[in-house]
Amino acid sequence: MLLLLLLLLVLRAVTEDDLDSNEDDDDVVDDLPMFYPKTEEEKQRIRDIVENSFLFSSLEAEDLEVLLGAFKELKVPKDTTIIEQGADGDKLYLIEEGEANVYKKISPSQQQQQDKKSVQQNEQQSEDKQQQQQLVNVMVAGELFGELALMYNSPRAATVKSKTDMKLWALDRQTFTLIVRDAAAKKREIYEDSLKEVELLKDVDAYERAKIADALKTRVYEEKEVIIKEGEEGDTFYLLLDGEAE
The missing domain is CATH 2.60.120.10 (Jelly Rolls)
Known part of the structure; x- marks a missing residue:
C-alpha cells in the first residue's frame, strides 16, 4: 500500500479572521472539553465541514467524536461583527447557514493606488480614515474561519461580518489546543x-x-x-x- 501526499497546485485565498468577544470563556472546565448535545444530523453537518480541513485531518476517530461534541451553536443576526482584525482569537467558526463578508484594512498608500483614477480623492481624506476596510471575500455555508489565529497564536488578520442571519458552530481555543493543534x-x-x-x-x-x-x-x-x-x-x-x- 502506498501513502502519498497530494499537493493541489491551485491558488487559494486563506482568510484568518478575528474572534468574537461576546462569548464566555467557560467552555472548558479542568482541561476537559465541554459537551453540547446535538442531533445526529447536526453532528454529520459539522463532520462534513471538519473533515475537509487540513487541521482536523490528523485526528483519530475518538478525538473527532470529542471535537464534534465541543462545538457550540451560535445564532448570529445580519450585520453583526463576528471577529475583528487585530483582536486576539479564542474561537474558530463553522458556517452552517448564511453568508459572511470578510474585510481587510488597507493602508493610505494602497488606498491612493486604488483611487488613482478617481476624481480628487486625495485631499479629502480625514485623519480618522487612516485605514479603510476593503471587502476581500464572501464566505458561505460549509466554510470554516478563524482557525489560523488559534493555530499560530496570532491576532486576527481580517474582520468578518454577517451578511445575512447566520447559524455558526464555535470551537473554543482550549479545546482546539487540547485536541487539534x-x-x-x-x-x-x-x-x-x-x-x-x-x-x-x-x-x-x-x-x-x-x-x-x-x-x-x-x-x-x-x-x-x-x-x-x-x-x-x-x-x-x-x-x-x-x-x-x-
Whole structure:
C-alpha cells in the first residue's frame, strides 16, 4: 500500500479572521472539553465541514467524536461583527447557514493606488480614515474561519461580518489546543521534513514551507493502482511517504 501526499497546485485565498468577544470563556472546565448535545444530523453537518480541513485531518476517530461534541451553536443576526482584525482569537467558526463578508484594512498608500483614477480623492481624506476596510471575500455555508489565529497564536488578520442571519458552530481555543493543534503540529512536522528533501523547494523559507505543508492532502493508494498516466495533463505533484512506486 502506498501513502502519498497530494499537493493541489491551485491558488487559494486563506482568510484568518478575528474572534468574537461576546462569548464566555467557560467552555472548558479542568482541561476537559465541554459537551453540547446535538442531533445526529447536526453532528454529520459539522463532520462534513471538519473533515475537509487540513487541521482536523490528523485526528483519530475518538478525538473527532470529542471535537464534534465541543462545538457550540451560535445564532448570529445580519450585520453583526463576528471577529475583528487585530483582536486576539479564542474561537474558530463553522458556517452552517448564511453568508459572511470578510474585510481587510488597507493602508493610505494602497488606498491612493486604488483611487488613482478617481476624481480628487486625495485631499479629502480625514485623519480618522487612516485605514479603510476593503471587502476581500464572501464566505458561505460549509466554510470554516478563524482557525489560523488559534493555530499560530496570532491576532486576527481580517474582520468578518454577517451578511445575512447566520447559524455558526464555535470551537473554543482550549479545546482546539487540547485536541487539534498538537495533532496537526505533529503531522505538519512530518510533512515539512519531507518537503525539505524536495530539490524543487530547496530555496523555500521556513514560513513558505509551512504554508505548503498546510496545503498537502494525504491520499492512500492500493497496490497496483495507477497514480499518474503518461500523456495526461498534470496539476499535482506527489511526495511518497510510505511504500514504493514504479
